[in-house]
Amino acid sequence: SQQGEEDPQALSIQEGENATMNCSYKTSINNLQWYRQNSGRGLVHLILIRSNEREKHSGRLRVTLDTSKKSSSLLITASRAADTASYFCATAAFNQAGTALIFGKGTTLSVSS
Amino acid sequence: SQTIHQWPATLVQPVGSPLSLECTVEGTSNPNLYWYRQAAGRGLQLLFYSVGIGQISSEVPQNLSASRPQDRQFILSSKKLLLSDSGFYLCAWSVLRASEAFFGQGTRLTVV
Numbered sequence: 001s002q003q004g005e006e007d008p009q010a011l012s013i014q015e016g017e018n019a020t021m022n023c024s025y026k027t028s029i030n031n032l033q034w035y036r037q038n039s040g041r042g043l044v045h046l047i048l049i050r051s052n053e054r055e056k057h058s059g060r061l062r063v064t065l066d067t068s069k070k071s072s073s074l075l076i077t078a079s080r081a082a083d084t085a086s087y088f089c090a091t092a093a094f095n096q097a098g099t100a101l102i103f104g105k106g107t108t109l110s111v112s113s
Numbered sequence: 114s115q116t117i118h119q120w121p122a123t124l125v126q127p128v129g130s131p132l133s134l135e136c137t138v139e140g141t142s143n144p145n146l147y148w149y150r151q152a153a154g155r156g157l158q159l160l161f162y163s164v165g166i167g168q169i170s171s172e173v174p175q176n177l178s179a180s181r182p183q184d185r186q187f188i189l190s191s192k193k194l195l196l197s198d199s200g201f202y203l204c205a206w207s208v209l210r211a212s213e214a215f216f217g218q219g220t221r222l223t224v225v
Contacts (some may be wrong), residue, residue, distance in 0.1 A: 028209045035196075042203055042216035043157075086154065091210030100172070101147070101207070101214055105156035 004032075004089040004104030012110045020077040021107040023089030023109075030092040032065055032072050033101070046074075046087075067102045079111045119204045119217030126224055129210035132177075134220050136204030139185065144206040147214065151201040162208040163187060165209070168202040184221055200225045 007022045025030070033052045035043040046080045049056045051074065055062045062075040076083055088106040119136045126132060145164055149157040154198050159172045161179035162194060169179050180188045187204060204217040 033213065035116075038218070040201075040221070042218045043205075045213045046216070048213055090214075098209060100159055100162055102151070102159060103157040103216075 003089050004102065006087070006089055006104045006107040008107060009105070010108045010110070013079055015079060015081055015111055015113045017079055017111075018054070019079050019083070019109055019111070021074045021087050021089075021109070023067070023072045023074070023104055025072075025089075025091045025104075027091075029067075032091045033092070034061075034063060034072075034074050035066065035088045035090060035103075037088065039085075043088065074079075076109075079109075081111050081113045084109060084111045115206075117173065117204065117206055117215055117216065117217045119220060121220060122218065123221045126194050129193050129225055132143065132189070132194050132198070134189040134204075134222075136187045136189075136217055137185055138187075138206045141185070141194070141206070141208070142215070143184060143209065145210050146181060147205040147207075148189050149203045149205065151203060151219075153200070157203065161189070162210075184200055194224045196224050198222065206224055 002112045003022045004025045013019055019043050033048045034046045036046050037043045048059045049063050065072045071084045085110045088103050090101045090103045099113055116139045148160040150160055151157050155217045161171055163169050163181045166181050177191050202220045205214040207214045
């Protein structure tokens with residue numbers, strides 16, 4: 001079952017611009033994570049934000065979390081061509097069997113030089 | 114350091130043939146293990162997860178099955194593949210169920 005939904009589905013920007021991706025989810029969460037996937041490869045973890053945190057930074061990445069709106073955003077500042085990839089949010093949600101990471105459909109980011 | 118190995122990288126199988134994808138983790142003990150499937154241009158669908166040897170939870174009923182014969186080995190199987198089983202299969206592990214997940218490089222399965 002899909003828990004998170006990223007928006008937009010696709011985003012094209014120029015190098016140096018900022019890229020903002022949003023994620024909405026449905027149920028209460030333990031934490032929310034963002035991952036990056038280069039074409040045809042496995043996913044790489046970028047950042048984790050806990051349900052009691054509102055903002056987190058890592059290098060050029062800034063993640064916000066609004067649990068009242070059940071939404072999160074990922075901001076990549078000063079984007080580079082190498083940032084071209086798909087970005088997924090994943091929520092650690094409680095279900096009947098315990099807790100598992102459920103991923104959204106992703107945002108495909110294209111950064112042109 | 115921990116590493117995850119997943120093979121093969123690509124696989125073309127005829128409809129009705131069996132499937133066995135293997136994933137092993139090194140450098141950690143008692144990992145949580147996951148199998149995800151990603152259809153073209155779509156998100157990841159959680160198929161199976163395991164918190165220990167012989168403990169498998171299925172998220173989506175289908176003709177696939179998973180087994181964990183050893184602590185750091187996770188196998189995805191099918192007795193008879195369907196066309197709809199085509200996709201990109203990803204194995205992952207984590208220390209805790211809700212913690213950061215580490216992914217293998219994936220297996221591109223095409224059923225013809």
